Amino acid sequence: MPVSIIARTLSDRVFEIVRERIVTGELRDNMPIRQDALASELGVSKIPLREALARLEQEGLLTSQANRGYTVQPMSAAQADEIFALRLSIEPAASASAALAADEGGRQAALAAFHALDEAASSNLAEVAVRNRVFHIALVRPAGRRLTTSLVERLGILAERYTVAHLAPAGRDARAHVEHQGLIDSWMARDAEAHQRLLHDHIAGTLADLRAQFAADAVAA
Amino acid sequence: MPVSIIARTLSDRVFEIVRERIVTGELRDNMPIRQDALASELGVSKIPLREALARLEQEGLLTSQANRGYTVQPMSAAQADEIFALRLSIEPAASASAALAADEGGRQAALAAFHALDEAASSNLAEVAVRNRVFHIALVRPAGRRLTTSLVERLGILAERYTVAHLAPAGRDARAHVEHQGLIDSWMARDAEAHQRLLHDHIAGTLADLRAQFAADAVAA
DNA sequence: TGATGGCCAATTGTATACAATACGACGGTG
DNA sequence: CACCGTCGTATTGTATACAATTGGCCATCA
Numbered sequence A, B: 001m002p003v004s005i006i007a008r009t010l011s012d013r014v015f016e017i018v019r020e021r022i023v024t025g026e027l028r029d030n031m032p033i034r035q036d037a038l039a040s041e042l043g044v045s046k047i048p049l050r051e052a053l054a055r056l057e058q059e060g061l062l063t064s065q066a067n068r069g070y071t072v073q074p075m076s077a078a079q080a081d082e083i084f085a086l087r088l089s090i091e092p093a094a095s096a097s098a099a100l101a102a103d104e105g106g107r108q109a110a111l112a113a114f115h116a117l118d119e120a121a122s123s124n125l126a127e128v129a130v131r132n133r134v135f136h137i138a139l140v141r142p143a144g145r146r147l148t149t150s151l152v153e154r155l156g157i158l159a160e161r162y163t164v165a166h167l168a169p170a171g172r173d174a175r176a177h178v179e180h181q182g183l184i185d186s187w188m189a190r191d192a193e194a195h196q197r198l199l200h201d202h203i204a205g206t207l208a209d210l211r212a213q214f215a216a217d218a219v220a221a
Numbered sequence C: 001t002g003a004t005g006g007c008c009a010a011t012t013g014t015a016t017a018c019a020a021t022a023c024g025a026c027g028g029t030g
Numbered sequence D: 001c002a003c004c005g006t007c008g009t010a011t012t013g014t015a016t017a018c019a020a021t022t023g024g025c026c027a028t029c030a
Helices: A011-024 A035-042 A046-059 A075-099 A105-117 A125-143 A146-166 A173-188 A192-220 B010-023 B035-042 B046-059 B077-101 B104-119 B127-143 B148-164 B171-188 B192-220
Strands: A062-065 A070-071 B062-065 B069-072
Touching: A011 A035, A011 A046, A011 A125, A011 A146, A035 A046, A046 A062, A046 A070, A046 A146, A046 B046, A075 A125, A075 A146, A075 A173, A075 A192, A075 B077, A075 B148, A105 A125, A105 A173, A125 A173, A146 A192, A146 B077, A146 B148, A146 B192, A192 B171, B010 B035, B010 B046, B010 B127, B035 B046, B035 B069, B046 B062, B046 B069, B046 B148, B077 B127, B077 B148, B077 B171, B077 B192, B104 B127, B104 B171, B127 B148, B127 B171, B148 B192, B171 B192
Parallel strands: none
Antiparallel strands: A062 A070, B062 B069
16 A cells, blocks of 8 residues: 555565465475475575575574574464463554544445455355455555554464364354444444454454363373 | 574674763764774775664664764754653553563563663663663563664664763763662563552653753753 | 484475575767 | 657566585594
């Protein structure tokens, strides 16, 4: 939206591609990144790839050790707890504030994001996850707080791995739909207090589901 | 502390050097980064420099536009507000939690960081700023929440520019010393509630000072 | 047999060289 | 005289080529 004509660098595109591969689990935990192989697979050289990897490390999705390269940061119940605790600290208040501050464009964008999420085929989990993230961000962006918005986005990306991995078999579509409906309704009605409470409960509920799933996985393993 | 023998890459060192230059104001707002010039000045090639710049953009200290390079993200009262609002949302609770969870090593590290800050020559503002950041992080790290700790560190780095630029002429040493003393005392006493309140007030106070200074600057300009 | 030290392949990290893009000056044209 | 297109230089972005570090394998030796 800032620029109509998009001029993006190779590094940018590689960044998003690799990020999606991590988030969807295509690149699994602790898997080392073979730079030459990945670069040639993507049809680029190592330099833009390495710039993308450096950014992804800063985002918290990769870890690097000098001369030993990058590995995918492993998932853990502890990290999931942290991510969702941070989201609880930030997102409800930010989203509620945005509900009050949103102009017409922001409100339409939020509605559009909601409908896009609504129409996503529940079979395509990766697509649902992306649109879910976009929806949550659309609720925060109209506050005009750029840093807060980008932080919420970052946390959403980190969270996505966990929701994709652990909520996949649960079939929680129905409840999620109801909750999202409540979120958009209260937000559009500019009922900041109700929205903040609903969003808090929504995030906390997801975290509770994740914890249960983690516990089940631990038992199964 | 994780590794005794430090094997770091050029990109890592350049990252910190450039970060310090931004934080201390040596690289001013909106100043474009001439990659070739900076690289040769640092005695490295463009590749490690560019990896460092990519990371710094992810950290929020730089902005990039394709084929037009990197520029220093300008400071603004709005961004300062955001940074400190986020710190208020996260740091007091995290620090209080760490006070309860800290083991002996963590407690000694916090004390050491406090004394280091205490002994920093108040004339060397950059040194004070760094040690102040290290102190605040030392209060959070013992909670064992890695992501939260790194986020607090990031926000601290972003905040540092503003404190360096705007609190420099104020001579607030005495009050800061008293507040830090209170912070470390309550933290060491594991009085989580008091510590949380003190840290909240400390951050809020700094923000108030910054706002006043910003307003004064705006009038003067 | 078990440990130790040195070669070798594989992989990462960096420098040099090249292509692509953007900004500014100049001259032409209405 | 204002405007527009074109060229030239400066700067960024990328590919190729090279150096440095790691980890494994095997021979050697106590």
